[in-house]
Amino acid sequence: MNTYATVVLAAGKGTRMRSTLPKVLHPLAGLPLLAHVLQTVEAIPSTAAFAPFADALTSERPVVVLGQEAAQITSAFGNRCNYAMQHEQLGTGHAVLAAQSAVDALQPLPETVLVCYGDTPLVRSEILAQVLVEHVRNEATVTFLTSHTQQPSDYGRVVRDSRGHVREIVEVKRATPEQLQIQEVNSGVYCFDRVWLWSALQALPRNPAGEYYLTDLIAVAGAEERRIATVSGSLDETLGINNKVQLAEAERVLRQRILEQHMYAGVTIIDPANTYIGADVKIGADTVILPGTMISGKTVIGSWCRIGPATTIDQSTIGDRCIIRNSALEEATLEDEVIMGPFSHCRPGAHLARGVRMGNFGEVKNSYVGAETDMHHFSYIGDATVGDHVNIGAGTITSNYNGITRQKYHTTIESGAFVGCDTILVPPVTIGEQAMTGAGAVVNKDVPPHALVVGVPARLLRTLQSTDDAHAQAEGDKKE
Ligand code: UD1
Ligand code: MG
Numbered sequence: 001m002n003t004y005a006t007v008v009l010a011a012g013k014g015t016r017m018r019s020t021l022p023k024v025l026h027p028l029a030g031l032p033l034l035a036h037v038l039q040t041v042e043a044i045p046s047t048a049a050f051a052p053f054a055d056a057l058t059s060e061r062p063v064v065v066l067g068q069e070a071a072q073i074t075s076a077f078g079n080r081c082n083y084a085m086q087h088e089q090l091g092t093g094h095a096v097l098a099a100q101s102a103v104d105a106l107q108p109l110p111e112t113v114l115v116c117y118g119d120t121p122l123v124r125s126e127i128l129a130q131v132l133v134e135h136v137r138n139e140a141t142v143t144f145l146t147s148h149t150q151q152p153s154d155y156g157r158v159v160r161d162s163r164g165h166v167r168e169i170v171e172v173k174r175a176t177p178e179q180l181q182i183q184e185v186n187s188g189v190y191c192f193d194r195v196w197l198w199s200a201l202q203a204l205p206r207n208p209a210g211e212y213y214l215t216d217l218i219a220v221a222g223a224e225e226r227r228i229a230t231v232s233g234s235l236d237e238t239l240g241i242n243n244k245v246q247l248a249e250a251e252r253v254l255r256q257r258i259l260e261q262h263m264y265a266g267v268t269i270i271d272p273a274n275t276y277i278g279a280d281v282k283i284g285a286d287t288v289i290l291p292g293t294m295i296s297g298k299t300v301i302g303s304w305c306r307i308g309p310a311t312t313i314d315q316s317t318i319g320d321r322c323i324i325r326n327s328a329l330e331e332a333t334l335e336d337e338v339i340m341g342p343f344s345h346c347r348p349g350a351h352l353a354r355g356v357r358m359g360n361f362g363e364v365k366n367s368y369v370g371a372e373t374d375m376h377h378f379s380y381i382g383d384a385t386v387g388d389h390v391n392i393g394a395g396t397i398t399s400n401y402n403g404i405t406r407q408k409y410h411t412t413i414e415s416g417a418f419v420g421c422d423t424i425l426v427p428p429v430t431i432g433e434q435a436m437t438g439a440g441a442v443v444n445k446d447v448p449p450h451a452l453v454v455g456v457p458a459r460l461l462r463t464l465q466s467t468d469d470a471h472a473q474a475e476g477d478k479k480e
Contacts, residue, residue: 002136003058005103005110005194006041009095010034010118011067011086016243022069024118025076026247029254030278030296033241034073036121036254038062038080040128041114049129053136060110063102064118065095091211092117097201103194112136113197115214117188119241122250122257127233128189134231135191141226142196142217144169145189147235154242155185156215158230166228168219173209186215187238196226254279262289275308284320302336311341319354332364335371353388367398370415383408383427387415393439395422414449436464 014023024034031039041062044050050057063082066073067089074083086098096115103113114132116123127145135143146158156169157179169186170179200220204212221228239250258279259272266285269275275289278296283289287301290308297315301307305322313329319336332346335354340346344358349366352358356369359376367384375381375392382400386392396419398411409427413419416434423437426444431437435447438454438461447453452461 002056002112003060003106003108003110004112004114004132004191005060005106006062006114006116007084007096007099007103008034008037008041008062008064008081008116008118009092010073011065011089011095011098012119013067013089014119014242017247018244022072023241025069025072026241028121028241028247028250028279029258030280032076033121034064034077034118036279037116037118037123038064038077040121040123040125041116043125044129044132047126047129049126049133053133057132057136060106063099065099090206091209092214093201093204093212093216096197096214097212100198100201110194113192113194115190115192117240120188120238121241122239122253123187123189123233123237127231127237131189131191131231134229138227138229140191140229141193141224142221143191143229143231144218145187145233145238146184146230147187147233147238148183149185149235150183152180152183152185155187155240157182158184158186160184165222166218166230167222169215171209171213171215174207185235187233187235188240189238190214192217196221270308316346381411384411384413384425386413387417387433389416390414391418393419393421393423396420396425397423398425398427400427434464 010024012023017023025032028036061081063084065084065086067086070085082102084099084102086095103110112135131143131145154172156171157175159167159170159179161167200217204216207213207216218228236253239246239253241247241250255276258277259269259275262277262283263269267283268288271291274291276294280297281295281299283301284303286303287305287307292310293308294312299313299316301318302320304320305318307324310326311324316329316332318334321336322334322338325341327341327344329346331348332350334352337355338352340358343360344362347365350364351368353369353371355372357374357376361378362375363380365382367381369381369386370388370390372388373386373390377394379392379396380398382398384398390413400408402409411425411427412430414431414433417431418436419431420437420439420441422440424442426442429443430446432447432449432451434450436452437443437458441454441458442456443453443458450464452464453459454461
C-alpha cells in the first residue's frame with residue numbers, strides 16, 4: 001500500500017496582505033482561505049482521477065504548518081488537521097521540513113508527501129489527485145503543478161531545457177530578464193518522494209535572500225538526474241493570494257464557480273454578476289434568485305422559492321415556495337410558503353411557521369410565529385411566541401425591553417387572536433386565544449381568551465361570544 005501525507009503551509013507572515021489577520025484566515029466566499037484548501041485536500045479520495053488508485057493510496061489528516069499566529073488558526077480548525085510549528089519563517093522549504101516529525105509519526109509511513117500552500121484556495125481536488133496519480137505512475141522523485149499565463153506576475157518561473165525537461169524553478173527576485181518572460185509558472189502544489197524530500201531539504205543551503213525555498217529542490221532533483229514530472233492546470237485554480245488585489249480576484253473566480261454549480265443544479269440566477277452566494281449555501285432546484293442578493297453562511301433554501309431582489313440572508317433555513325423581497329435575514333428559520341417583505345427583517349431566533357405573511361417594515365427577533373399568521377405592516381415582534389392564524393395589526397409592537405429592570409420579557413399571543421392596529425404589548429403578557437385588542441391599546445396585563453380589551457392601559461370592554469362577533473368587531477379595526 002502506497003500512502004501519502006499532505007502538508008499545507010500556512011506559517012508565512014503574509015506581509016503583503018497588510019493586515020493583522022493571519023493570511024490564511026482571510027475570508028473568501030465566506031470561508032477562511034485555509035478552509036478551502038482543507039476541503040479540497042479532504043475531497044481528493046472521492047475524485048475521478050483518484051478512483052483507479054483508491055485501493056492503493058490512502059491518506060491521513062493533513063499536517064498544517066503554522067507560525068506566529070498558530071493559536072488563532074488552531075482555534076478555528078481544531079482537530080480537523082494535525083499541526084506542526086515553524087518557529088521562524090525562513091521560507092517554504094524550511095516550512096516543509098518543520099512538518100517532518102509530524103509526517104514521520106504517521107502509520108503506515110507515507111511514501112509520498114503532497115505539499116500545498118494555504119494561500120492557494122482555488123485549487124480543485126481533481127487536479128491535486130492528478131498530481132498525485134502522475135507522481136505514483138511515473139515513480140517520480142518530484143511532481144509539481146504548473147500553469148500558463150500571459151501575466152506571470154510574482155509566480156516562480158518554470159525553466160525548461162531545449163528538450164523540454166524541467167531544469168529549475170526561478171523566483172522573480174532571482175530571475176534574469178529572459179526568465180521573467182517565461183509564461184509557465186509554479187502553482188505551489190508538489191508531490192515528493194518522502195525519503196528524498198527530507199534528505200534534500202536538510203542539505204539545502206540558504207539562498208541569497210537568506211531563506212530556504214522549496215522551489216530550489218527542483219534544481220537539486222535535476223542535478224541529481226531524478227525523475228521530475230509536471231501536471232499543467234489552469235491559473236484560475238492556482239491563483240495564489242499574496243495581497244488584497246489577488247484576494248478580490250480569487251473572490252470573483254470562486255463566486256462565479258459557486259454560481260455555476262447552483263445553476264447547473266437547477267437554480268435560476270437572473271443576474272450572476274450581481275448575486276453573491278457563499279461556499280456553504282445549499283439551494284433547491286427551481287428557486288429563482290433575483291439581482292442584488294447575498295446569501296451566506298450555512299444557509300439552506302428549499303425549492304421553488306423566489307429570493308430578492310436586494311435581499312441578504314445569512315445562516316438561515318428557508319423552506320420550499322417562500323417569497324422574500326428586499327429583506328434581511330440572520331439566523332432565522334422560515335418554513336414553507338412564507339411570504340416576507342419588501343423591507344422586513346428577521347433577526348437571530350426568528351422562526352416563521354408555514355404560510356406566515358410578513359409584509360413590509362416588519363421585524364421579528366427570537367420569536368416563534370405560528371402558521372398562517374399575518375403581520376403585514378410596521379410591526380416588531382421580539383421575544384414572543386405567537387400562535388397560528390393570528391392577526392398582528394399594523395404598527396403592533398412588543399415592548400420587550402424594560403428600561404428600568406434592564407431585562408427582556410416574553411410576550412405570548414395565542415392562536416386566533418386579533419391584535420388591533422398600533423397595539424403596544426408590555427410583557428410579560430399573554431393575549432389569550434381568540435382575544436382581541438382595540439386599535440391603540442397598551443396591554444400590560446394578561447388578556448383572557450375571547451376578551452376584547454381597549455384603551456391605555458387596556459381594560460376589558462367585553463367578552464366576545466363567537467368568532468363572528470370578533471370578526472364584526474374586527475371590521476371596524478382592520479387596516480389592510
Ligand atoms: C510561492 C512559490 C512560487 C509560486 C507561488 C504560487 C516559493 C519559494 N515560491 O511564492 O514559486 O509560484 O508560491 O502561489 O515557494 N510559508 C510558510 N513559511 C514560510 C514561508 C511561507 O509556511 O517561511 C507559507 C505561506 O503561508 C504560504 C505559502 O507558504 O501559504 C507560500 O508562501 P508565499 O510567501 O505566499 O510564497 P509566494 O511568494 O506566493
Ligand atoms: Mg503566495
